[in-house]
Amino acid sequence: MSIVETNPLSSRDRLQAAGRIVVKIGSALLVDQASGKLRRQWLEGIAADVAAIKARGQDVVIVSSGAIALGRRHLGLPKGVLKLEEKQAAAAVGQIRLSHAWQDVLGEHGLTTAQILLTLDDTESRRRYLNGRSTMATLLRLGAVPVINENDTVATSEIRYGDNDRLAARVAELATADCLVLLSDIDGLYTANPNTDPSARRLDVVTGITPEIEAMAGEPVSGVGTGGMITKVEAARVALAAGCSMVICAGQVERPISALESGANCTWFLADRSPRQARKMWIGGSLGPKGRLVVDEGAARALAQGKSLLPAGVRAVEGEFSRGDAVMVVGPEGRALGRGLIAYGAEDARAIAGHKSGEIEHILGYRGRDEMIHRDDLAIDG
Ligand SMILES: Nc1ncnc2c1ncn2[C@@H]1O[C@H](COP(=O)(O)OP(=O)(O)O)[C@@H](O)[C@H]1O
Numbered sequence: 165m166s167i168v169e170t171n172p173l174s175s176r177d178r179l180q181a182a183g184r185i186v187v188k189i190g191s192a193l194l195v196d197q198a199s200g201k202l203r204r205q206w207l208e209g210i211a212a213d214v215a216a217i218k219a220r221g222q223d224v225v226i227v228s229s230g231a232i233a234l235g236r237r238h239l240g241l242p243k244g245v246l247k248l249e250e251k252q253a254a255a256a257v258g259q260i261r262l263s264h265a266w267q268d269v270l271g272e273h274g275l276t277t278a279q280i281l282l283t284l285d286d287t288e289s290r291r292r293y294l295n296g297r298s299t300m301a302t303l304l305r306l307g308a309v310p311v312i313n314e315n316d317t318v319a320t321s322e323i324r325y326g327d328n329d330r331l332a333a334r335v336a337e338l339a340t341a342d343c344l345v346l347l348s349d350i351d352g353l354y355t356a357n358p359n360t361d362p363s364a365r366r367l368d369v370v371t372g373i374t375p376e377i378e379a380m381a382g383e384p385v386s387g388v389g390t391g392g393m394i395t396k397v398e399a400a401r402v403a404l405a406a407g408c409s410m411v412i413c414a415g416q417v418e419r420p421i422s423a424l425e426s427g428a429n430c431t432w433f434l435a436d437r438s439p440r441q442a443r444k445m446w447i448g449g450s451l452g453p454k455g456r457l458v459v460d461e462g463a464a465r466a467l468a469q470g471k472s473l474l475p476a477g478v479r480a481v482e483g484e485f486s487r488g489d490a491v492m493v494v495g496p497e498g499r500a501l502g503r504g505l506i507a508y509g510a511e512d513a514r515a516i517a518g519h520k521s522g523e524i525e526h527i528l529g530y531r532g533r534d535e536m537i538h539r540d541d542l543a544i545d546g
């Protein structure tokens with residue numbers, strides 16, 4: 165049975181223990197349904213919450229919906245379901261307003277906002293995923309608050325996440341976050357849709373996405389947003405697999421994250437591994453290696469200590485592969501040491517093998533990564 169009745173740790177403990185938190189905000193919270201206008205005061209409240217988390221030294225990434233809901237009014241589009249091209253046009257108009265609003269409210273707290281618009285391809289294609297990951301890591305290291313949305317204007321139906329719950333889970337994975345907060349119009353997952361079933365009760369904690377949990381979420385709903393509970397449960401599946409715990413709580417209150425920390429109702433979906441462990445399991449287990457790197461004794465020792473693989477320690481590069489592919493790493497006597505995602509294609513890897521990282525730019529004509537395989541992208545055996 166995967167449903168636990170009580171939550172041994174408080175939400176405050178869980179949120180404060182996280183190094184990196186992704187907060188997903190649905191359209192219905194950001195945009196007033198009747199007027200189609202931005203809910204400015206509410207936005208100021210959430211900005212204050214974000215600033216408080218940042219002040220504790222934690223990283224925050226925001227996944228903000230609302231571009232379509234905000235843009236449609238300015239284009240004079242009718243109420244009701246829009247055609248895809250109308251949604252795309254509305255998103256183009258709404259996104260710029262949404263980003264400005266975030267910049268204003270976060271700027272009040274001295275925070276720098278960074279806009280990232282993603283398409284499904286950006287997280288599903290390994291190469292683009294690695295680029296996104298490294299940009300995200302750099303922004304966070306420099307103290308910015310990334311505000312992310314789907315790039316609705318270019319994403320057509322086959323290549324869309326379609327809802328920001330799943331996008332948020334992919335972002336949590338991309339950012340190696342350990343906590344994903346879904347601010348919703350409801351305070352958690354209920355045993356059935358509480359709007360139609362008065363006997364439905366809210367779960368405090370879920371530890372695995374079983375068919376029973378999926379059945380509770382029911383069918384997707386539509387309104388100003390998209391999704392419903394099923395997309396949140398799917399998001400939980402992705403987040404938990406990435407070692408990121410997820411919480412659903414009500415977002416309508418003035419400072420929803422403060423409210424959560426003060427004990428507001430919610431449902432926690434608890435991960436059973438850390439994001440780092442999850443990533444290593446994924447690299448070690450599910451990716452077929454496309455090539456082999458033979459490393460020297462010094463590099464083998466460094467890898468065993470959890471360090472990155474530098475080009476200087478690579479003696480030979482075998483096989484054909486692209487940047488971001490999985491490769492085997494073997495020691496000087498051919499002993500398998502583990503696997504990793506390589507930062508260079510085969511040709512460039514051969515060119516820089518045996519050279520110091522400082523020579524990369526001179527050899528390749530561009531300044532690539534210092535590491536052949538970064539330690540976060542390595543799964544070393546034993
Ligand atoms: N088992 C369930 N528990 C909670 N809500 C459910 C459940 N099944 C369906 N729902 C519906 O899903 C809605 C939340 O999804 P949605 O409105 O898309 O949220 P958001 O706008 O925050 O993304 C709830 O308000 C409720 O109507």
Ligand SMILES: N[C@@H](CCC(=O)OP(=O)(O)O)C(=O)O
Pocket residue numbers: 189190191192228229230231232233255313314316326327328329388389390391392
């Ligand atoms: N990317 C879209 C939002 C899609 C979406 O999932 O909305 P919601 O269900 O309100 O989180 C937009 O900005 O309008």
